[in-house]
Amino acid sequence: MEPVAIVIVLALIEYFAFGALVGKARGKYGIDAPAITGDPVFERYYRVHQNTLEQLMIFIPAITIYGFYGNATYAAGLGVVFLIGRIIYLRGYVADPKTRGTGMIIGFLPTVFMLFAGLFMAVKNLL
Numbered sequence: 417m418e419p420v421a422i423v424i425v426l427a428l429i430e431y432f433a434f435g436a437l438v439g440k441a442r443g444k445y446g447i448d449a450p451a452i453t454g455d456p457v458f459e460r461y462y463r464v465h466q467n468t469l470e471q472l473m474i475f476i477p478a479i480t481i482y483g484f485y486g487n488a489t490y491a492a493g494l495g496v497v498f499l500i501g502r503i504i505y506l507r508g509y510v511a512d513p514k515t516r517g518t519g520m521i522i523g524f525l526p527t528v529f530m531l532f533a534g535l536f537m538a539v540k541n542l543l
Contacts, residue, residue: 427499431472438462467509471524482530501524
């Protein structure tokens with residue numbers, strides 16, 4: 417499970433970094449807290465950060481359960497794909513929100529797989 421723990425920590429660091437980008441964009445585009453609207457580029461950074469939080473709420477339990485009941489090495493590998501997908505999502509969304517789909521799919525599919533595979537393996541172990 418150590419590889420899974422490492423990937424989870426990397427996901428949290430990535431989320432932290434996305435938050436730092438929001439803070440940087442606040443300064444660059446003159447968006448004073450607590451405002452979350454104003455410059456469209458700032459709003460894109462903000463949405464990436466919030467959307468990543470939404471994905472983490474599913475990703476972290478999914479990778480943990482699949483890593484424990486399924487295969488920790490595969491879970492960690494799929495987790496790395498998730499991390500890469502979120503970076504592609506960030507780049508696409510900030511450049512043009514219409515191009516965010518590729519990064520979203522790259523991060524979403526491993527999570528969905530681990531969610532259902534983890535459920536399957538947990539039920540299998542129960543029976």
